[in-house]
Amino acid sequence: MDNNPMEEDQPTQDPASALSNTDRLRLHLTKEGLGVALLDAWLSDDRTDAPKRMIDAINNFYDKKQAKNEPATATED
Amino acid sequence: MNRPRLQKIEIHGFRSFGTSQQSFDLPPTVAVLWGANSQGKTSLAEAMEFLLTGHIARRELLASTKEEFSDSLRNVHIPENAAVFVAADILCPDGQIRRLKRSLTEDYKKGNQGCISKIEIDNQPYQEADIQNRLGIKLFQAPLSAPVLAQHTLAYIFSAGPNDRASYFRAVLDTQDLEDFRAAVAALSAQILAPSSKEIGFLQTVESIPELAKSFVLIRKSKAQEDVEKNLLAATTTFLTNLAITPSGQLAAQATQIEQELERRRTRSFPIDLFGRSSFTAWDRNSTTLPQCAQNFIAERAKIDAETRRLVGLFKAALLLPQAAEGHDLSDCPLCGSVDALTSARIESIREQVKATDTYQASEKSIKQALQALDASLAALTTMRDGSLPKFAREKPKARRLKGFNLGRIRALVGDETITSSWIAETRRIIRNAMAYKNSIAATRAYITVIQDSLESWNDESALTLVIDNLIARQAQYAQSNEAYVQATQALAVPLKNAVDQSVNTKGWEELIALAREPGSLWDGLLQLAAHDKKIKSIDAAVKEIEAANGKVSDEKFSDMSISVKEWWDYLRPDEPAFFDAVQRRGQKTKRTIDIKVGLSASDDRSNPKFRDAVAVFSQSQLHCLGLSMFLARAVQEKTGFIIMDDPVLTSDDDFRPNFERSVIEALLKAGIQVIVLTQEYSHWKDIGELWRHRNVKQLQIARNDPTKGSEITNEDDDLAAMITRARIYIKSQDANQRKEGAGKIRDAIERFAKEIIVKNKRSNGEQIASITDYDGKPFSNYSQQACDLLIKDRSHPGKLKTAYANVTSGAHDDRPPSAIQLSSALGDLQQLKRDYIDRP
Numbered sequence: 001m002d003n004n005p006m007e008e009d010q011p012t013q014d015p016a017s018a019l020s021n022t023d024r025l026r027l028h029l030t031k032e033g034l035g036v037a038l039l040d041a042w043l044s045d046d047r048t049d050a051p052k053r054m055i056d057a058i059n060n061f062y063d064k065k066q067a068k069n070e071p072a073t074a075t076e077d
Numbered sequence: 078m079n080r081p082r083l084q085k086i087e088i089h090g091f092r093s094f095g096t097s098q099q100s101f102d103l104p105p106t107v108a109v110l111w112g113a114n115s116q117g118k119t120s121l122a123e124a125m126e127f128l129l130t131g132h133i134a135r136r137e138l139l140a141s142t143k144e145e146f147s148d149s150l151r152n153v154h155i156p157e158n159a160a161v162f163v164a165a166d167i168l169c170p171d172g173q174i175r176r177l178k179r180s181l182t183e184d185y186k187k188g189n190q191g192c193i194s195k196i197e198i199d200n201q202p203y204q205e206a207d208i209q210n211r212l213g214i215k216l217f218q219a220p221l222s223a224p225v226l227a228q229h230t231l232a233y234i235f236s237a238g239p240n241d242r243a244s245y246f247r248a249v250l251d252t253q254d255l256e257d258f259r260a261a262v263a264a265l266s267a268q269i270l271a272p273s274s275k276e277i278g279f280l281q282t283v284e285s286i287p288e289l290a291k292s293f294v295l296i297r298k299s300k301a302q303e304d305v306e307k308n309l310l311a312a313t314t315t316f317l318t319n320l321a322i323t324p325s326g327q328l329a330a331q332a333t334q335i336e337q338e339l340e341r342r343r344t345r346s347f348p349i350d351l352f353g354r355s356s357f358t359a360w361d362r363n364s365t366t367l368p369q370c371a372q373n374f375i376a377e378r379a380k381i382d383a384e385t386r387r388l389v390g391l392f393k394a395a396l397l398l399p400q401a402a403e404g405h406d407l408s409d410c411p412l413c414g415s416v417d418a419l420t421s422a423r424i425e426s427i428r429e430q431v432k433a434t435d436t437y438q439a440s441e442k443s444i445k446q447a448l449q450a451l452d453a454s455l456a457a458l459t460t461m462r463d464g465s466l467p468k469f470a471r472e473k474p475k476a477r478r479l480k481g482f483n484l485g486r487i488r489a490l491v492g493d494e495t496i497t498s499s500w501i502a503e504t505r506r507i508i509r510n511a512m513a514y515k516n517s518i519a520a521t522r523a524y525i526t527v528i529q530d531s532l533e534s535w536n537d538e539s540a541l542t543l544v545i546d547n548l549i550a551r552q553a554q555y556a557q558s559n560e561a562y563v564q565a566t567q568a569l570a571v572p573l574k575n576a577v578d579q580s581v582n583t584k585g586w587e588e589l590i591a592l593a594r595e596p597g598s599l600w601d602g603l604l605q606l607a608a609h610d611k612k613i614k615s616i617d618a619a620v621k622e623i624e625a626a627n628g629k630v631s632d633e634k635f636s637d638m639s640i641s642v643k644e645w646w647d648y649l650r651p652d653e654p655a656f657f658d659a660v661q662r663r664g665q666k667t668k669r670t671i672d673i674k675v676g677l678s679a680s681d682d683r684s685n686p687k688f689r690d691a692v693a694v695f696s697q698s699q700l701h702c703l704g705l706s707m708f709l710a711r712a713v714q715e716k717t718g719f720i721i722m723d724d725p726v727l728t729s730d731d732d733f734r735p736n737f738e739r740s741v742i743e744a745l746l747k748a749g750i751q752v753i754v755l756t757q758e759y760s761h762w763k764d765i766g767e768l769w770r771h772r773n774v775k776q777l778q779i780a781r782n783d784p785t786k787g788s789e790i791t792n793e794d795d796d797l798a799a800m801i802t803r804a805r806i807y808i809k810s811q812d813a814n815q816r817k818e819g820a821g822k823i824r825d826a827i828e829r830f831a832k833e834i835i836v837k838n839k840r841s842n843g844e845q846i847a848s849i850t851d852y853d854g855k856p857f858s859n860y861s862q863q864a865c866d867l868l869i870k871d872r873s874h875p876g877k878l879k880t881a882y883a884n885v886t887s888g889a890h891d892d893r894p895p896s897a898i899q900l901s902s903a904l905g906d907l908q909q910l911k912r913d914y915i916d917r918p
Contacts, residue, residue, distance in 0.1 A: 021251070021252055021254055021255050021630060021634075022254065022255070022258070024630045024633060024634075025255055025258075025623070025626050025627065025630050028625070028626035028629045028630065029622060029623070029626050030622065033619075033622070034615055034616075034618075034619045035262075035619045035622045035623050035626070038258075038262050038265075038619060038623075039258065042258050042261060042262075047257075047261075050261055051261065051264070051265065051268055054261065054262065054265055055265060055268060055269060058265070058269070058612055058615070058616065061615075062608070062611075062612065
């Protein structure tokens with residue numbers, strides 16, 4: 001308690017708290033799964049057009065699956 | 078990055094603040110404001126909430142009492158046209174000082190509608206988002222958006238129902254964005270339109286035929302078009318067998334069998350077949366060469382005189398004579414017998430005349446062919462027109478009636494007069510136009526006959542054009558009515574067929590026939606359905622995955638928060654055997670139930686604790702402390718620049734107050750947070766002032782002496798002013814005990830005044846070590862005369878001081894409290910003496 005009276009304290013930065021909610025969410029979603037594709041679409045622009053972008057993301061996700069001739073599944077554990 | 082700091086606050090007309098505009102400065106470290114009950118502390122806290130969020134959270138949290146907050150923001154005593162606003166000078170993270178001002182435009186009204194306000198930053202209008210974007214003030218998620226702690230905030234956490242508590246913690250954890258994302262993904266299924274091809278519609282209808290249900294389960298599961306065909310054949314075979322009809326071998330043939338049976342049944346109920354009609358194709362006027370042929374013919378005919386045209390046959394016959402062919406020089410004419418008349422010169426002349434008529438003859442041939450061709454086309458057109466009329470229009474009325482086709486039955490079956498009336502109108506129109514069209518065709522054909530019969534002399538091209546124009550006009554009219562009739566009949570056909578099918582139990586048959594005829598289209602439709610189903614299932618799976626992942630993020634943040642809450646709890650209540658353990662979801666799949674777990678230990682070292690829900694086992698004091706810990710943890714987590722706390726420590730929690738004054742404020746300052754404390758505890762105010770004087774603490778007081786002026790904030794760190802303010806609350810009380818307490822407080826203030834002027838005088842005479850504490854414990858009578866001797870500005874002053882003291886001092890056996898007038902007079906005199914000898918010496 002012996003600081004300069006007018007000097008403001010400098011808070012210490014917690015590195016873990018630097019992660020945003022969506023950064024944290026991404027870490028819990030299946031890599032290259034539909035959830036991540038939808039999250040990317042959700043975050044890429046403003047919320048008004050997000051449903052359209054997400055539907056496009058679903059279609060792209062399926063097109064890629066078709067191109068790879070794989071069965072389209074939402075989650076691949 | 079620097080955090081925003083409040084530098085100055087201004088309030089006018091908001092809640093307890095009235096006509097007297099209040100303005101006070103704040104240091105970047107700690108400010109403490111003292112005020113007794115009902116003097117405006119909570120109004121000040123809510124003024125800051127209003128400034129930052131445009132509403133007060135108390136109304137949002139106490140949803141059942143929203144109605145009661147009607148007209149609650151505007152001070153009731155200020156004039157109607159007076160402005161209501163809260164403003165603050167804010168040192169922003171970019172180093173600039175900006176003034177944020179929010180003015181109330183419309184107060185809360187009855188019902189759920191919020192109040193309306195407008196924001197200005199440096200006198201320019203701005204949006205809510207600019208509070209963060211321009212000023213760098215990060216607000217929390219609703220409902221507790223502002224960094225303002227109030228009693229109702231603390232109570233809310235523990236009194237809220239499970240859903241509201243979950244929402245609160247979602248707000249505290251600031252995970253609403255994740256919930257928004259999950260909800261947006263969950264809503265996608267409804268936005269992806271299911272395929273709607275004709276075949277899928279047929280499929281759904283056919284599935285309602287009970288005996289085909291099993292077959293269509295197999296059809297839906299088909300893996301290839303061949304499977305669809307095989308399963309459809311099995312379905313139609315079963316269907317026909319059930320109808321006691323021997324199925325033909327092929328699918329298409331079986332479709333025809335079903336169709337025939339359908340027609341038979343429908344006809345038995347209602348002669349739907351009488352609506353049958355052929356398609357109609359309009360005649361193209363460019364398909365005839367007649368107008369050109371006619372024009373050419375008339376032109377060629379004009380070139381040859383009539384006598385030549387008349388004799389050309391005779392000439393041709395003459396040229397076929399052997400004499401003419403053999404080229405005899407002289408021969409008798411075989412037609413008239415003239416001797417030597419058929420000379421070679423004459424034969425040559427005949428040959429030239431015949432040659433000249435060749436072009437004419439060709440044009441004549443052309444026009445005749447064109448006339449015949451057009452006549453044949455129009456004959457075919459007549460037949461087509463007849464066929465394009467519905468069968469009932471071609472039947473005689475009696476025959477129609479015998480078959481049961483009449484308007485009464487149609488009306489009854491359709492059950493919708495609008496549809497039936499429209500159909501009747503279009504039927505009348507098409508029959509009328511069909512007749513006109515037919516007449517026009519007949520007229521054209523009649524004129525063709527006229528031309529054929531008078532070809533030698535006919536030359537009226539314009540009449541021909543007129544006849545064809547008329548035909549085309551009538552045809553266009555018919556085509557138009559034909560189109561309208563098709564639409565009206567389609568509208569009629571749906572309810573009519575449904576009614577008929579229902580009466581003869583043939584619902585779905587028509588669709589079955591269509592599917593059996595186009596199994597390829599059904600396969601395409603099934604593929605589309607399968608793709609759609611897969612997408613919907615994968616969205617559902619994605620929602621579940623996101624939900625689980627959101628839960629994990631919440632767990633992480635709960636864990637982070639729990640660590641932080643624990644720290645604050647330990648600052649406030651170190652070494653207490655009961656302690657906070659965690660905020661957590663009740664289970665891995667739980668979204669709606671948030672538990673606040675605490676540990677109960679029998680030992681001071683918190684060993685072997687038993688864990689329970691806080692709400693169940695904590696005292697009110699402990700819950701309050703836990704709520705405060707959570708608020709502080711959130712403030713640190715959100716990296717807020719400043720916090721405002723209204724009575725953060727309960728009056729009954731004297732034991733823990735020093736922990737707050739020292740450890741909590743110190744930790745907050747270390748976390749880079751500007752601290753503003755509002756308290757009703759004078760000693761708390763005083764202690765914080767003493768403890769944080771080295772950090773330039775600001776001490777303020779709030780009092781409301783005049784309801785119209787409203788709450789007034791003074792920059793007071795001197796004890797005498799605080800004592801006068803505290804005493805003022807009691808002097809007008811009707812309660813004798815209150816007035817007695819007020820007398821005591823005025824007496825303390827008079828003694829303090831006396832000590833202050835004596836010490837002041839001693840110090841001005843060089844006695845620098847003189848201190849008020851020199852007089853601690855001494856009776857007023859010991860130093861009152863010394864003080865009176867210093868009151869030399871007016872001869873009445875010593876007497877005023879003595880009288881004031883006497884008025885607030887009871888005699889040895891006098892239990893009666895002073896009157897309100899006596900107290901008011903004593904306090905007034907004391908304030909005047911303070912002004913004359915201390916404030917403005």
